[in-house]
Amino acid sequence: MTTPTPNPLLQPPAPPAPPAxxxxxxxxxxxxxxxxxxxxxxxxxxxxxxxxxxxxxxxxVQPYMEQPLYQNPDDTGSFGWAVLGFFLPIVGFILWIIWHSKRPDDARMAGEGALVGVVVAMVLFFIYCVYVFLTLAAGSAAYNGGNLNV
Incomplete structure (x- = not known):
């Protein structure tokens, strides 16, 4: 005896796919x-x-952004660094380069002192040059008997 083959039309439909x-x-x-x-x-x-x-x-809210992660207790921003930078501008500039990330307040004071020192030195040099020029001009005029058209 032979077994009957299943009819595909009589099989139950496949279950629907689950919803996405x-x-x-x-x-x-x-x-x-x-x-x-x-x-x-x-x-x-x-x-x-x-x-x-x-x-x-x-x-x-990001509370960690309100304060720096590490505050160096030695970084006081003392006026002494500005005085040092004023009288020794090269030292103040070097300290600013070294400290600008680790000690920002001290570096700022040393850098500002160096900048002010350089500006004051340039102004004083300009005044000195004008003084020397006027002194030489007056001396030359006195030597020529007051005749400025030499």
Missing amino acids: PPHQYANPPAPPVVNQYGQQQYTPPSYHPQQSRQNQQQPI
């Missing part, structure tokens, strides 16, 4: 846009309206 999980974004993300360098451009995510309202109600 709800997507995280309001709209599915678009395919990435490539810029002229072959890199993908950044596209910010677009959240469901309910998620965006929750984010607006709770502002992000």
Whole structure:
């Protein structure tokens, strides 16, 4: 005796596919846009309206940004560094280069002292040059009997 072959039309239908999980974004993300360098451009995510309202109600607080991570106790910003930089501008400039990241207050004072010292030295040099020129001009005029048209 032969066994009958099952008829495909009489078999029960296959169960339906499970529904797709709800997507995280309001709209599915678009395919990435490539810029002229072959890199993908950044596209910010677009959240469901309910998620965006929750984010607006709770502002992000970053308390670690309010204070520096490490405060050097030796960094006092003393006026003495400005005086040193004023009288020895090269030393003040070197201290500013060395300390500008580890001791910012002391570095600022030493750098400002050096800058003020250089500016004051330039002004005094200019005044000295004018004084020497006028002195030589007056001496030359006296030597020529007051005749300035030599």
